[in-house]
Amino acid sequence: xxxxxxxxxxxxxxxxxxxxxxxxxxxxxxxxxxxxxxxxxxxxxxxxxxxxxxxxxxxxxxxxxxxxxxxxxxxxxxxxxxxxxxxxxxxxxxxxxxxxxxxxxxxxxxxxxxxxxxxxxxxxxxxxxxxxxxxxxxxxxxxxxxxxxxxxxxxxxxxxxxxxxxxxxxxxxxxxxxxxxxxxxxxxxxxxxxxxxxxxxxxxxxxxxxxxxxxxxxxxxxxxxxxxxxxxxxxxxxxxxxxxxxxxxxxxxxxxxxxxxxxxxxxxxxxxxxxxxxxxxxxxxxxxxxxxxxxxxxxxxxxxxxxxxxxxxxxxxxxxxxxxxxxxxxxxxxxxxxxxxxxxxxxxxxxxxxxxxxxxxxxxxxxxxxxxxxxxxxxxxxxxxxxxxxxxxxxxxxxxxxxxxxxxxxxxxxxxxxxxxxxxxxxxxxxxxxxxxxxxxxxxxxxxxxxxxxxxxxxxxxxxxxxxxxxxxxxxxxxxxxxxxxxxxxxxxxxxxxxxxxxxxxxxxxxxxxxxxxxxxxxxxxxx
Amino acid sequence: xxxxxxxxxxxxxxxxxxxxxxxxxxxxxxxxxxxxxxxxxxxxxxxxxxxxxxxxxxxxxxxxxxxxxxxxxxxxxxxxxxxxxxxxxxxxxxxxxxxxxxxxxxxxxxxxxxxxxxxxxxxxxxxxxxxxxxxxxxxxxxx
Numbered sequence: 001x002x003x004x005x006x007x008x009x010x011x012x013x014x015x016x017x018x019x020x021x022x023x024x025x026x027x028x029x030x031x032x033x034x035x036x037x038x039x040x041x042x043x044x045x046x047x048x049x050x051x052x053x054x055x056x057x058x059x060x061x062x063x064x065x066x067x068x069x070x071x072x073x074x075x076x077x078x079x080x081x082x083x084x085x086x087x088x089x090x091x092x093x094x095x096x097x098x099x100x101x102x103x104x105x106x107x108x109x110x111x112x113x114x115x116x117x118x119x120x121x122x123x124x125x126x127x128x129x130x131x132x133x134x135x136x137x138x139x140x141x142x143x144x145x146x147x148x149x150x151x152x153x154x155x156x157x158x159x160x161x162x163x164x165x166x167x168x169x170x171x172x173x174x175x176x177x178x179x180x181x182x183x184x185x186x187x188x189x190x191x192x193x194x195x196x197x198x199x200x201x202x203x204x205x206x207x208x209x210x211x212x213x214x215x216x217x218x219x220x221x222x223x224x225x226x227x228x229x230x231x232x233x234x235x236x237x238x239x240x241x242x243x244x245x246x247x248x249x250x251x252x253x254x255x256x257x258x259x260x261x262x263x264x265x266x267x268x269x270x271x272x273x274x275x276x277x278x279x280x281x282x283x284x285x286x287x288x289x290x291x292x293x294x295x296x297x298x299x300x301x302x303x304x305x306x307x308x309x310x311x312x313x314x315x316x317x318x319x320x321x322x323x324x325x326x327x328x329x330x331x332x333x334x335x336x337x338x339x340x341x342x343x344x345x346x347x348x349x350x351x352x353x354x355x356x357x358x359x360x361x362x363x364x365x366x367x368x369x370x371x372x373x374x375x376x377x378x379x380x381x382x383x384x385x386x387x388x389x390x391x392x393x394x395x396x397x398x399x400x401x402x403x404x405x406x407x408x409x410x411x412x413x414x415x416x417x418x419x420x421x422x423x424x425x426x427x428x429x430x431x432x433x434x435x436x437x438x439x440x441x442x443x444x445x446x447x448x449x450x451x452x453x454x455x456x457x458x459x460x461x462x463x464x465x466x467x468x469x470x471x472x473x474x475x476x477x478x479x480x481x482x483x484x485x486x487x488x489x490x491x492x493x494x495x496x497x498x499x500x501x502x503x504x505x506x507x508x509x510x511x512x513x514x515x516x517x518x519x520x521x522x523x524x525x526x527x528x
Numbered sequence: 529x530x531x532x533x534x535x536x537x538x539x540x541x542x543x544x545x546x547x548x549x550x551x552x553x554x555x556x557x558x559x560x561x562x563x564x565x566x567x568x569x570x571x572x573x574x575x576x577x578x579x580x581x582x583x584x585x586x587x588x589x590x591x592x593x594x595x596x597x598x599x600x601x602x603x604x605x606x607x608x609x610x611x612x613x614x615x616x617x618x619x620x621x622x623x624x625x626x627x628x629x630x631x632x633x634x635x636x637x638x639x640x641x642x643x644x645x646x647x648x649x650x651x652x653x654x655x656x657x658x659x660x661x662x663x664x665x666x667x668x669x670x671x
Contacts, residue, residue, distance in 0.1 A: 130590035130626065139625050146625045178594050179575070185543050185551070186591055207590045208545050211624040230620050233549020233645065277552060280559075296559035303556075314549045314645050524547045 004030070004076045007049045014045055026249050026461045031070075031081045036093060039084040043071055044099050046082075050075045052390070054379035055096070057473045057490035058106040060114040062142045067091055067114055072462065072473065072490075077397040079462050086116060088141070095121040102379025105498055106490075113140040113213075128206040128527060139214055146214070171199055174509070178207050185523040189500075196509050201501045209527040216487040221247055221456055224484065225320060231489065232525040233314055234277065237270040238467035240319040243487075245400055246463030246476045247321050253452055257444040259323035260402040265439050266309065266318050267401060267465070268432040272343075273302045274468035275425040275432075278520045279350070282422055285513040286363040291353070298346045301339045308332045323449025333440055340433050347430050354419075354426055364419035368503040368515025371416055378499045382470020382492050383428070384519055387421035389414040394466035406438050418518035425520070455482045467492050469520050491525035533579055533605075534659055536568030540578035540602070544595045544631065545621075546585025549645040550612040554582060562648045569655065575601040579669075580658070581635075582651075586614040586621045587628045599635045605669025607662070609639045609654055616640045638667055 008030055012019060018038040025031050034042050047053050053075035061068040066085040073080045086093050095118035096103050107118040108127040115138035118124065126133075137144060171192045178186035186207040192200040212231055216224045228243045229236040241263055248255065255263075276299040283291030303313050309328060310316040318324055354360055370380070375388035385392055393410040395403040411427040413420035458480040465472045470492030479485040496519050503515050543551050557564045558571060572578045575598045587595055599608070610631045613619035618629040631637055638661075641654040661667045 130588070132589065144625075146623060149625050178591065179542055179598055185548065186545075186594065207588065207594075208543070208585070209588060209590065209626050210545055210586060210621045211626040212621075215621070215624045227620055230547045230549070230644075233547040234552060236547075236549070293560055296556065297561060300556075300559075300561045313647060314553060522548065 004028075004078050004080065007046055007075060007080060008032075010045055010049050011042060015042060025081065028078050029081070029462055031083060033083040033085075036084045036086055039069070039071060039082055040094050040096050040099065042082045043073065043096050046073050046075055046080060047100060052376060052392075054376060055100050055103045055106065056379070056471065056495075057475070057488065058103065058110050059475050059486075059488040060110045060116065060140065061477060061486050062088075062114070062140065064088075064142070067116060067141075069093060069110065069116065070475070071096070072475070074471070079464070081462070091116040092119055093117075094119050097121055100379065101377055102495070102498060105494060109494075112138075114138050115141065126206075127204075128209050130206065130209075139211060146211075146218075176512070187523045191504070191509065191512065193509055198504050198507055198509055198512065201504045203497060203501065205497070205523060205526055207527065208524045212528045213487055213489060217484060220454065220482045221321060221484060222454065224487065226317065228487075228489070229315055229317065231491070231528055232522055234274050234522060235270055235467045235469065235472075235525070236314070237266045237316045237319060238465050238472055239489075240316070241267055241401065242463045242465040242467075242472050242474045243476070244319055244321045245465070246461045246474045247456060247478075248452075249461035249463065250456055250459040250476065250478050251321075251452060253322055253450065255323050256447045256450060257402075258327075258446050259448045261439045261443050262324045262328060262448060263319055263401040264403065264406065265328075265436050266306075266316055266324075268435050268439075269302055269306055269309070270316070271468045272429050272432045273299055273306070274520075275429050276302070278468075278517070279422060279425060282364075282418075282514070282517045285517045286360070288359055288363075291360075295350075298343060301343050305336050305339055308335065320449065322452040323447070325449070327448045328443070337437065337440060340437060344430070344433050347426070347433070350426060351430075354423060361419070363511075363514050364422060364518065365415075365417055367418045367511050368507060368518060369415075369417045370499055370503050372414075374502060375416070375499070378502060379495055380470070380499045381495045382466070382468070383421055383424040384470065384496050384499060386410070386412045387424045387518075388416040392471075394464045394471050398464055400463075400465060402439065405442075406435050408435050418515050421518040421520075455480065456484070469493055469522060469525070470496065489528055491522070491528070493520075493522045493526045497521060497526060530662070534663055536570065537579045537655070537659065538570045538572045538577055539580045539582050539655075540572050540575050540598070541582045541584070542595065542598055543584050544586070544591040544615075545588035545627065546612065546614060550584035550615070553645045553648050553651065554584065554611065557648050557651060562652065564652060564655075575599075576603065578602055579605075580607045580609060580655070582609050582611055583615050583631045583637075584611045586618050587631060587634050589626050589628060592628055592634050595631070595634050607638045607658055607667065607669050608635055609641065609658060610637045611641050611651060611654070612646060613642055613644045616642055619644065 020033040056074040059070040071082040174191045177188040188204040190202040228239045280292040280295030310318040372389045456478040460477040463474040473490040475488040477486040
């Protein structure tokens with residue numbers, strides 16, 4: 001078993017002088033700056049030392065004359081960051097997609113937003129920005145101001161969507177989206193089909209790109225909490241928790257115990273409502289509408305608890321820097337417990353249903369299989385990874401909130417098909433109910449927030465949270481003012497979406513919605 | 529015709545850049561607790577069959593053309609309801625580089641439902657207000 005120290009030693013042994021400096025971002029998180037060109041060797045060494053390691057995110061930071069690229073590698077329950085700088089005028093760096101295919105979309109994103117060319121990338125097309133975006137304007141570079149970007153008002157109606165004409169014979173293009181009954185959100189997937197068999201998938205994301213990372217730089221930390229919550233309405237509390245944790249790490253603030261427990265409760269409520277939403281939606285996609293209505297009816301129990309706890313049904317606005325914004329009322333506790341008990345009874349019914357119902361079995365068993373090896377290679381996270389037997393969960397690997405004090409199980413299934421991914425979620429709902437019950441029974445007394453200053457000292461930090469869809473990653477850099485220098489968000493679906501291309505290829509067209517929905521894609525997260 | 533439209537308006541939902549919060553509340557409308565189908569409101573997948581367009585979220589640059597195209601594909605008379613603060617005015621995303629603004633920057637809007645996100649009851653209320661104004665003849669839906 002590899003350890004982080006061993007990997008760091010292997011890095012310094014093999015790279016030697018090519019390492020420019022080594023420092024610690026925050027306790028347990030190392031940053032190794034290497035010469036441009038040595039980054040690929042560095043990533044290769046980490047991947048060799050730990051065969052379950054994966055590139056979690058690639059962050060670009062504009063330093064003025066140069067652009068700093070950070071490769072955050074998830075390994076040994078922590079993050080090792082490898083940094084390299086490229087000059088802004090000639091921003092070119094070697095692609096790492098050949099040693100880690102899962103970096104594909106990460107590199108395309110940095111290329112769109114910072115104008116860095118990744119040499120050797122297999123498909124360096126535009127990913128996030130619109131088709132009619134002006135050439136050579138890279139929005140996350142500091143010199144680009146929002147006011148100078150030509151506006152689009154008045155030029156609608158002429159669609160500049162990419163043309164999808166296949167040159168190959170026999171293959172037919174089917175365009176799924178941006179407005180399609182099987183997708184709630186607008187994204188486009190071009191399927192190349194041979195009869196009923198899918199031969200290729202080309203995803204085009206960016207329809208919901210709102211430029212949140214840039215907007216976060218022009219708002220204060222306090223305003224940013226409300227902004228990042230609106231990256232995704234479904235897992236909003238996870239975004240707020242992750243952002244606040246990261247900022248608290250820079251400030252060195254420790255959160256009172258009661259707030260840590262209350263955060264755990266809201267994060268688990270978020271997980272239950274998100275998983276139930278997805279399980280119901282999966283029922284709809286496989287033509288099992290009764291399941292959809294059952295699930296969503298029972299999900300309303302959780303929405304009621306959310307409303308009692310936070311005052312809102314969906315966007316919680318509950319977590320803030322230094323704690324939470326409201327306390328749990330004593331008289332609500334028995335009501336919440338009663339509703340959780342009710343939900344638990346329903347869960348045993350669903351468990352039985354998912355294990356025995358023939359419709360569900362036929363539509364999900366052996367459909368969209370993702371092997372453990374492919375899951376690691378593509379760097380998938382969350383229930384998608386756990387459904388393929390990859391045992392990872394940030395709540396256990398790097399505990400935050402009150403997870404180090406609460407017992408729970410990490411659910412894994414080895415099948416790797418759509419059914420396994422749905423079962424992981426169903427079992428996790430049960431675990432979440434247990435976590436909330438435990439947290440309510442052991443809720444500490446005391447304050448629920450501490451006051452923190454508005455300005456944040458200079459520094460940088462990484463935060464990770466296990467969102468319903470998997471590992472959520474934040475990187476925040478502070479310049480000592482009330483406004484952050486850089487906020488990087490890598491959402492779980494962004495890491496998972498590449499696996500859709502993999503599982504759809506070779507499958508049946510009719511299985512595309514079922515296998516797609518089993519990934520629980522969330523495009524407002526993906527695009528930001 | 530008007531009678532039929534009032535008794536059974538068919539709606540199309542389109543997300544032009546929302547965070548999913550409004551969208552899941554729109555879906556919640558169809559599920560047992562709120563169940564708008566008992567009023568004849570039916571969610572329609574195709575713009576060509578829809579009477580009312582429910583839009584959520586700000587309009588992003590990439591989605592603007594598509595939103596316009598969907599609106600143009602709907603037969604007249606047609607109505608648009610903007611759901612949520614973003615669809616009404618741009619909300620927290622107003623002024624971002626890839627955001628055009630509220631839905632009314634691209635297509636005409638008949639009813640605005642504020643909230644982040646609005647509760648399902650508020651969305652039902654907005655649809656009912658639209659139906660009342662159609663009944664009273666204030667809105668013809670002709671463009």
